[in-house]
Amino acid sequence: MRYAFTIKELLVVMFIISASLFILAPAIYDGHRPARRIQCQNNLKQLILAMHNYHDTFGHFPSAMSGTGTGGNEGRRSGMVDLLPMMEYPHLYDEIMQGDPSTGIPPGGPVPWDRNYKPWQTRVYCLQCPASLADTPDFQATNYAFCIGDVAVDIHQLPQLRGAFAPGLTSTFRDFTDGTANSIALAEMGTIRDRDVPGQYAIDLPPNVLNDPAIALRMVNSNQLTYRSEVALHKYGRGYNWADGAAGPGLVNTILSPNGPSCAVGGSGAVDGIYSAGSYHPGGVQVGMCDGSARFITDKIDCGNTSAAPPKADDYAGKELASPFGVWGALGTINGGELVNNDDY
Numbered sequence: 001m002r003y004a005f006t007i008k009e010l011l012v013v014m015f016i017i018s019a020s021l022f023i024l025a026p027a028i029y030d031g032h033r034p035a036r037r038i039q040c041q042n043n044l045k046q047l048i049l050a051m052h053n054y055h056d057t058f059g060h061f062p063s064a065m066s067g068t069g070t071g072g073n074e075g076r077r078s079g080m081v082d083l084l085p086m087m088e089y090p091h092l093y094d095e096i097m098q099g100d101p102s103t104g105i106p107p108g109g110p111v112p113w114d115r116n117y118k119p120w121q122t123r124v125y126c127l128q129c130p131a132s133l134a135d136t137p138d139f140q141a142t143n144y145a146f147c148i149g150d151v152a153v154d155i156h157q158l159p160q161l162r163g164a165f166a167p168g169l170t171s172t173f174r175d176f177t178d179g180t181a182n183s184i185a186l187a188e189m190g191t192i193r194d195r196d197v198p199g200q201y202a203i204d205l206p207p208n209v210l211n212d213p214a215i216a217l218r219m220v221n222s223n224q225l226t227y228r229s230e231v232a233l234h235k236y237g238r239g240y241n242w243a244d245g246a247a248g249p250g251l252v253n254t255i256l257s258p259n260g261p262s263c264a265v266g267g268s269g270a271v272d273g274i275y276s277a278g279s280y281h282p283g284g285v286q287v288g289m290c291d292g293s294a295r296f297i298t299d300k301i302d303c304g305n306t307s308a309a310p311p312k313a314d315d316y317a318g319k320e321l322a323s324p325f326g327v328w329g330a331l332g333t334i335n336g337g338e339l340v341n342n343d344d345y
Contacts, residue, residue, distance in 0.1 A: 036131040037281055037296070040143075040188070043126045044288035047144060048185055050086035052292065055173065064146035065156070065167035065245025068108040076112050076270065078245035079146060079165065080127060087126055095119055112244035115139070120243045127242050131280045132190050132199070141191045142242035144288070145252040145277070147184040149332040150323045152210050152253060152310040156246070156270050159313050163254070163332050164290055167245060177320075177335040180290035184331050187252045187277040188285040192237030195226045198278030200237045201248055201262035202227065205273070209263060213274050214307040216261045227261065234268055238278065246270035252277050254332025255310055255325050257303045258285040287331075301345045302326035 055061050067077030084093035096119050099107035110117050115138050122140060129143040148155055149163025158166045161175060164185045176183050190198030202219050209215045219231045227233060234240075234248060241249045248264060252275050260276040277297075279285040284298040304326030315321055320337030323329025327345050330338035 036129070037286070040129040040131060040279075040281070040286050041294040041296075043129065044144065044186055044286055044294040045292060046087065046126050047083065048288045048290070048292045048294075050083045051185060053086040054083060060170040060172045061165065063168055063170050063245075064148065064165040064251060067245075068106060072106045073109050073111050075168075076244055076246055077109065078112070078142075078243050078250050080124070080142065080242055080245075080250075081109075084124070087124065089124060092119055092122055092124075109243075112241055113139075120241070124242055129188060129279065129281075129286075132188075136192055136236045136240040139236065139241040139243075142239045142249070143188055143191060143279070144186045145189045145239065145250055145275070146245075147187055147287075147332055148251050148253050149334070150254050150310055150325050150329040151312070152213065152255060152274055153272050153312050155251065155253070155272055160317055161334065162311065162313075162316060164334055165251075167251075171334065175334055176290060178330075178333060178338065178340075181293065182331060182338075182340045183290045183334045184254065184287045185290045186288040187254075187258075188279040188281075188287070189238040189252060189275075190278040190280055191239045193280075195229075195233065197225060197227060197261055198259050198280060199239070200227060200233050201264060201273070201275065202231050203234050203264045203268035204232060205263045205265050207265050207272075209274060210265060210272060211309045212307050213255045213310065216256060216263050216274050217306075219261050219263065224259075234264070238262060238275075247273060247275050251275050253310070254323070254328050255303075256306055257299055257301060257328060258297055259299050290334075295345075297328070297331075297345055301328045303328045 062079040062082040064079045067073040067075045096109045099105045127142040132143050146165035147163045151162045156167045192199045256276045258277045262276045264271050264273040277285045288294050305324050308324035322336050322338050330340050
């Protein structure tokens with residue numbers, strides 16, 4: 001005689017399975033975290049290697065933002081585009097650089113916010129951290145931003161480098177007098193998840209935050225995880241477009257601590273502001289150093305005096321100037337003269 005489950009027995013079995021999955025799900029999720037962190041580090045190492053290969057080819061690192069003028073990409077093209085051939089995307093790079101006169105696409109590509117341009121809609125996998133995978137509406141995201149150091153003013157037209165990268169400027173190994181092992185090239189930024197701090201930034205802030213970055217800390221709730229409901233945020237958040245080299249989607253400064261708030265002053269696009277590193281790895285962010293290594297920096301790293309005014313170009317032109325933002329600020333500069341040891345972070 002064949003034995004069959006009664007409905008009651010079947011429901012009991014289903015309940016046991018569901019309860020087991022509910023209990024085990026957090027453990028399974030937590031088990032993936034180390035793998036995600038390792039993959040993120042590998043992404044950063046691959047990007048730094050691409051930068052070194054670029055330097056070997058052209059004698060300098062790429063600019064964080066450059067391009068063609070009016071009628072082209074309006075100088076907003078990210079340096080990530082220049083690295084495509086070194087990241088195993090040579091055909092994508094060639095398509096962008098050649099343009100398509102038959103359809104009116106200029107050499108170097110159109111503006112990065114052109115949603116009809118296929119290359120800008122191509123996902124570049126090594127630019128996305130597996131802990132932060134969240135496609136932004138209309139664009140392909142990136143989780144890695146060029147480090148501009150501890151500057152917040154005139155960041156899209158700096159006359160002299162403070163960090164490893166800057167829009168319109170290039171660097172060479174000779175510029176890293178602090179040492180490539182002590183200089184951040186790239187840092188993580190989160191992508192949009194509702195009002196979460198790591199992946200969003202406030203817009204249209206008044207300029208007083210440029211003299212006292214700690215003002216930005218008032219924009220977040222007491223849990224430090226989300227922005228206050230009255231704070232206006234960007235439509236797409238941080239890192240929303242890998243092809244755009246402007247501050248919101250493509251730059252990071254070492255002023256407020258990792259996973260601190262970010263804000264744009266007087267607008268939302270290529271404007272000055274505080275653009276903090278952020279991630280969805282618990283407790284900190286990953287950074288890629290200019291020597292090719294990748295490190296995890298905790299949220300608790302020494303950030304010095306976050307109410308200090310970030311240095312302006314005239315302050316550090318032609319001389320060493322230590323960052324007022326502690327160890328975190330020092331790691332962002334390439335020639336500040338600070339002494340940083342591995343034990344400091």
